[in-house]
Amino acid sequence: MAPIALSALNEPSVEGIAPPAVRKPAYKIASIPADGIGPEVVDAGIAVLKAIAKKRGTFELNFDHLDWSSDRYKQTGSYLPENHLDILRAYDAILFGAVGAPDVPDHISLWGLRLAICQPLQQYANVRRTRVLPGTSSPLANCKPGQLDWVIVRENKVAIFTRTGIRRIARFAFQLAQSRPRKMLTFVTKSNAQRSGMVLWDEVMYEVAKDFPDVKLDHMLVDAMTVRMVLHPESLDTIVATNLHADILSDLAAALAGSIGIAPTANLDPSRKNPSMFEPIHGSAFDITGMGIANPVATFWTAAEMLEWLGEKEAGDQLMAAVEEVCKKGIKTRDLGGNATTKEVTAAVVQEILK
Numbered sequence: 157m158a159p160i161a162l163s164a165l166n167e168p169s170v171e172g173i174a175p176p177a178v179r180k181p182a183y184k185i186a187s188i189p190a191d192g193i194g195p196e197v198v199d200a201g202i203a204v205l206k207a208i209a210k211k212r213g214t215f216e217l218n219f220d221h222l223d224w225s226s227d228r229y230k231q232t233g234s235y236l237p238e239n240h241l242d243i244l245r246a247y248d249a250i251l252f253g254a255v256g257a258p259d260v261p262d263h264i265s266l267w268g269l270r271l272a273i274c275q276p277l278q279q280y281a282n283v284r285r286t287r288v289l290p291g292t293s294s295p296l297a298n299c300k301p302g303q304l305d306w307v308i309v310r311e312n313k314v315a316i317f318t319r320t321g322i323r324r325i326a327r328f329a330f331q332l333a334q335s336r337p338r339k340m341l342t343f344v345t346k347s348n349a350q351r352s353g354m355v356l357w358d359e360v361m362y363e364v365a366k367d368f369p370d371v372k373l374d375h376m377l378v379d380a381m382t383v384r385m386v387l388h389p390e391s392l393d394t395i396v397a398t399n400l401h402a403d404i405l406s407d408l409a410a411a412l413a414g415s416i417g418i419a420p421t422a423n424l425d426p427s428r429k430n431p432s433m434f435e436p437i438h439g440s441a442f443d444i445t446g447m448g449i450a451n452p453v454a455t456f457w458t459a460a461e462m463l464e465w466l467g468e469k470e471a472g473d474q475l476m477a478a479v480e481e482v483c484k485k486g487i488k489t490r491d492l493g494g495n496a497t498t499k500e501v502t503a504a505v506v507q508e509i510l511k
Contacts (some may be wrong), residue, residue, distance in 0.1 A: 183216065308394075416493045417489065
């Protein structure tokens with residue numbers, strides 16, 4: 157029999173031979189719930205991710221749980237096994253809960269777990285999206301839906317500035333701004349007072365801007381930026397800043413959107429040579445751990461970001477549509493003015509996805 161042309165493999169059959177079944181992608185996800193409310197919200201996130209995978213039927217998600225946490229640190233003296241990077245590189249993405257415990261100094265827990273993953277895996281782009289979700293209200297009394305819709309790009313490395321480091325985060329931010337409808341980018345520094353590293357930031361940002369003539373660029377000093385975020389939220393779209401400045405501004409952004417309990421984070425390696433890590437912004441919140449009232453929405457939004465990064469944008473959009481519909485119905489946790497539990501919000505989102 158003559159050989160079958162490759163182009164014919166999409167045909168119903170060739171000389172009675174059925175084409176091979178198209179194998180749907182199966183993504184391997186490392187789950188690191190870690191501390192405080194982390195296990196509660198990661199469990200909720202996995203529940204909605206499994207629901208969206210079931211509903212769509214076009215991809216699979218397989219989760220492996222890693223017990224890297226402050227409990228492990230207190231028992232063994234280390235948050236991570238020595239080969240943790242080799243372990244993580246076997247995965248397509250990482251779903252992270254939160255790190256931090258009352259009896260472990262923050263600099264030990266942060267550098268022992270989260271930063272020990274982000275930095276060696278070159279997750280230099282920390283992306284934090286913010287908008288007012290339906291059914292929630294902003295502390296900005298006159299803020300209307302659509303007026304606050306931001307994405308903050310945070311340089312996820314140490315505060316040692318180089319042209320190479322600034323240029324790569326700048327290019328990522330410009331490309332992200334270019335992909336959004338308004339094509340606007342605001343970069344934030346403090347170059348009037350910090351005349352070395354911050355002036356270098358300014359110089360490199362304007363250099364990179366020449367490659368993106370369709371993106372409208374403006375510059376803010378960080379103190380003035382806080383005022384602009386509060387008084388003129390509609391004037392902002394995509395924002396890029398250093399690790400410290402963007403960390404502070406993104407917490408302000410989450411509060412202005414209604415609660416830190418709804419804000420997602422993506423720690424990205426734009427080269428895709430390493431897996432990227434996705435986490436809610438809110439931290440371990442030991443004051444409410446075990447009470448069943450943690451807001452899972454930040455993890456749901458984080459999960460949607462993870463799906464988009466994996467190439468499943470339609471699934472991510474569908475997940476967020478379900479989250480927004482549940483918020484619109486008033487099924488909210490205490491931080492958003494509701495009385496629903498973590499499990500009740502999760503069940504409502506799962507039901508919305510599967511209906």
